[in-house]
Amino acid sequence: MDRPAFLLSSLGVQVANEFTERLRPLGLEPIEFALLAHLESAEGSSQQTLAEALGVHRNAMVGLVDELETRGLVQRHPHPDDRRAKALHLTERARELVERGYRAADEHDADLLSTVEESERPQLISLLRRVAEDRGVSPRGHPCLTQHPGPVKRSTTDRADEDSR
Amino acid sequence: MDRPAFLLSSLGVQVANEFTERLRPLGLEPIEFALLAHLESAEGSSQQTLAEALGVHRNAMVGLVDELETRGLVQRHPHPDDRRAKALHLTERARELVERGYRAADEHDADLLSTVEESERPQLISLLRRVAEDRGVSPRGHPCLTQHPGPVKRSTTDRADEDSR
């Protein structure tokens, strides 16, 4: 099966699964790593803001933060500008985990490229980036694995014009 | 984010979602198309055999076949060699759908490659195939979208060596 679409999607799922496995020893799910990593460069964000950045619903963010707070990785502080909101902060332990997560990602990348000639790597990356940009790939996370596919616009009137059945 | 792993996984999920959308007008889910397409080249297979080929559990296969049978796309005949088994057969309508599905896949592939120079396409495909082969990507379907991730080997003793919490 040399179809580009087939290759890309099965390879993509495989790679996402591999990353999940590399994160497992750190005790992090991909969405949790994404949350912590994003928070690291936006310390003090509100849950709402973070939720939008990660593409999860604010209701789901509650449970996510609950879990990470229980594990001592994030803290909810009062938000300086808005008394309704919580300002999220990373703990020292979380910062270490994020660093280890990035290192895992580096190792993963190196492993992925190991079969590709050094000289071909820039081209592969540039081709992938070009295709991804062309399709407007959102720089979010791994919707597949993080199980936050977003509202699947399949409202009432859908399935209307299907021709089987 | 130019990490190969990140590019590959987000692009893969995107591409898989696009294919799902292209299949929608045919009234087929990816797993259903996979089932019909596979059956086309293995007419008369038992549910068990097909289930293994597609990477779904035999229990799940029942509902899948039920649905397709209701829609008049597959038929359960008595299996010539084994009275316990059902021999699955495609209807004429299903054959047309499979052809349209393949055509949708062709269009999708063409669209994917439209931003890539004609001269670069063979190399892109060969690179992807090389990486995929190196990782032992199973030639199955789109586990992500078909929602059949298989048993997630996360047995009792798992999560033992996690270091957070």
Added chain:
DNA sequence: TATTGTTATACTCTATAACTATA
């Protein structure tokens, strides 16, 4: 009146076990 965080509920999916009829 709108927004932030929260909780509760309903819904969808899937994994498991158990049953039957055959082998």
Added chain:
DNA sequence: TATAGTTATAGAGTATAACAATA
């Protein structure tokens, strides 16, 4: 005793709606 297909049930995950506090 094992296997093919089936069914039922429980569990996980997610989406939706509704609420209190604040803007």
